[in-house]
Amino acid sequence: MRLTFIYPVYPTQEQETTLERWLDHLCELQNSARHDRLVAYETEGVFVSLSDQQSLLKTARETYDDFREVPQDFQNHALRRNDKAFTAFRKRCKENAEKKGYPRYKKRVRSLTWSLRKYTKVVRKKTKDPEKQTIRVRENPIIETTFRHNRLKVPKLGEVKIRMHRPLQGDPKEVTLVKKASGWYAHISCDIEDTPKVEPTDAIAVDVGTIHYLTTSEGETEDNPRWYRQAEGLLRKHSKDLSRKKKGSNRRKKQQHKLALHHERTVNRRKDFIGKLVYKLYHHQKNNVLVAENLNTSNMVKNKHLSKSISDASWSTFFEWCGNIAERDGFHFHQVDPKNTSQTCSACGEKSQKKLSLAIRTFNCQFCGTSLDRDHNAALNILLRAACALRGERWVTDLTETRNKNEARDTGLQNARQLLLFATGTSL
Numbered sequence: 572m573r574l575t576f577i578y579p580v581y582p583t584q585e586q587e588t589t590l591e592r593w594l595d596h597l598c599e600l601q602n603s604a605r606h607d608r609l610v611a612y613e614t615e616g617v618f619v620s621l622s623d624q625q626s627l628l629k630t631a632r633e634t635y636d637d638f639r640e641v642p643q644d645f646q647n648h649a650l651r652r653n654d655k656a657f658t659a660f661r662k663r664c665k666e667n668a669e670k671k672g673y674p675r676y677k678k679r680v681r682s683l684t685w686s687l688r689k690y691t692k693v694v695r696k697k698t699k700d701p702e703k704q705t706i707r708v709r710e711n712p713i714i715e716t717t718f719r720h721n722r723l724k725v726p727k728l729g730e731v732k733i734r735m736h737r738p739l740q741g742d743p744k745e746v747t748l749v750k751k752a753s754g755w756y757a758h759i760s761c762d763i764e765d766t767p768k769v770e771p772t773d774a775i776a777v778d779v780g781t782i783h784y785l786t787t788s789e790g791e792t793e794d795n796p797r798w799y800r801q802a803e804g805l806l807r808k809h810s811k812d813l814s815r816k817k818k819g820s821n822r823r824k825k826q827q828h829k830l831a832l833h834h835e836r837t838v839n840r841r842k843d844f845i846g847k848l849v850y851k852l853y854h855h856q857k858n859n860v861l862v863a864e865n866l867n868t869s870n871m872v873k874n875k876h877l878s879k880s881i882s883d884a885s886w887s888t889f890f891e892w893c894g895n896i897a898e899r900d901g902f903h904f905h906q907v908d909p910k911n912t913s914q915t916c917s918a919c920g921e922k923s924q925k926k927l928s929l930a931i932r933t934f935n936c937q938f939c940g941t942s943l944d945r946d947h948n949a950a951l952n953i954l955l956r957a958a959c960a961l962r963g964e965r966w967v968t969d970l971t972e973t974r975n976k977n978e979a980r981d982t983g984l985q986n987a988r989q990l991l992l993f994a995t996g997t998s999l
C-alpha cells in the first residue's frame with residue numbers, strides 16, 4: 572500500500588523565492604494547458620491528449636529560457652494534474668451529465684511534485700576477487716546529517732532543511748512540496764508491504780451523529796467537538812478585519828495570512844481528533860473489526876438545517892481513515908447500507924410503524940418493549956447487518972417478512988458479536 576509521510580521543511584529565504592517563482596510558473600503552465608484543451612474542445616470537439624501536451628512542453632523547453640529554469644518533472648506533474656481534471660470532465664461528458672463542470676482556472680498552485688527515479692549502481696563485492704555487480708537503486712531524497720535537521724534533495728535547488736520527526740518507511744516513490752499558511756511541508760509517499768489481515772475476533776459498530784460524534788454498539792459515546800462552531804467567532808473577526816484593509820496593502824496581506832492560519836488550525840484540529848479516535852477504536856479498545864454505515868454525505872449536506880454540522884464533522888474523512896488504518900495495520904473495516912438502521916428494533920428486528928424524527932432520542936419498541944438510546948440501537952443494527960452480510964443473509968426489516976426472520980436469531984445466538992466470531996475465516 573501507499574503511505575504518505577509529512578515533514579516540515581525549512582527553505583532559506585533565497586530558496587523560498589525560487590520555489591515561489593516556480594509555483595507561479597507552474598500555475599501559468601497549468602492554466603495555459605487548460606486553456607488549450609478547452610479551446611480544442613469547444614471549437615472542434617476534440618480532446619487533446621497528455622502526450623501531445625508533453626511534446627509541446629519539450630519544444631517549449633528548447634525554445635524558452637524560463638521553461639528550462641524549472642525542473643521538467645515539476646512541469647510534467649503540473650500537466651498530469653491538468654490531465655486528471657480533464658479525464659474526469661470527459662467522463663462527465665460521456666455520461667451526459669447535466670453539469671459537465673469545466674475544469675477551473677487556477678488562481679494559484681501550491682505544490683511541486685517530482686518522482687524519485689531508479690538508477691544503476693555499481694557495487695563491488697567485498698571478497699578478494701574484484702567482481703563488479705550492478706543493482707538498480709531508488710534515489711534517496713533524504714541526506715542524513717548529524718545535526719538536528721536532515722536535508723531534502725530538491726531538483727535544481729539543492730538541499731533543504733527537513734525535520735524528520737519520524738522515520739521514513741518503505742520505498743519512497745514521490746515527493747511533493749506543499750506551501751501552507753504555516754510554512755512548507757514535504758509529502759513523501761512510499762510503497763510499503765501489505766500487512767497480513769488478523770483473524771477477526773472482536774467486532775464493534777459505530778453510528779455517527781451530530782449530537783455525539785459517534786455511538787458504539789457497546790453504548791459508549793464520543794463527544795462532538797464541533798471545531799467549526801468553536802472557530803466561528805474568531806473567523807468572523809478575522810474576516811471582518813480583512814474586509815477593512817485597503818486592497819493591495821501590506822496590512823491586507825498580513826491579515827490574509829492570519830485568516831489562512833486560522834483555517835489551517837481548524838483543519839488540523841479536526842484531523843488530530845479523527846486520527847486519535849480511529850486509533851482508539853482499533854488499538855486501545857482492542858477491536859479488530861470495525862463496522863460503520865455507508866453514508867452519502869454529499870446528499871446529506873443539502874439539508875440546510877444540518878449541512879454545517881455535517882460538513883464540520885467530516886464523516887467521510889473518518890470513514891476513509893478507518894479504512895486506511897485497517898489496511899495499514901491488518902484490521903477489518905466494513906461499511907453497510909444505512910437504510911432503516913435507526914427505525915428498526917435491534918432486539919426483535921421489527922421496524923417502527925411511525926417514522927422516528929431526529930428529535931426523538933430514545934427508541935421504544937412497540938413490539939417487544941425494548942427501550943434503548945436511539946444511536947446505540949442504530950449501532951447494534953449496523954453490527955447485526957454486517958454479521959448477516961458476512962454470512963450471506965439478508966437483513967429483514969419489512970413487517971411482512973418477519974415470520975421467516977433471518978437465521979441469525981433462529982440459531983439462538985444472542986448478539987452480533989458472537990455472529991462475527993462464528994464466521995471467522997471469511998474476510999470482511
Ligand SMILES: [Zn+2]
Pocket residue numbers: 916917918919920921936937938939940941
Ligand atoms: Zn423490539
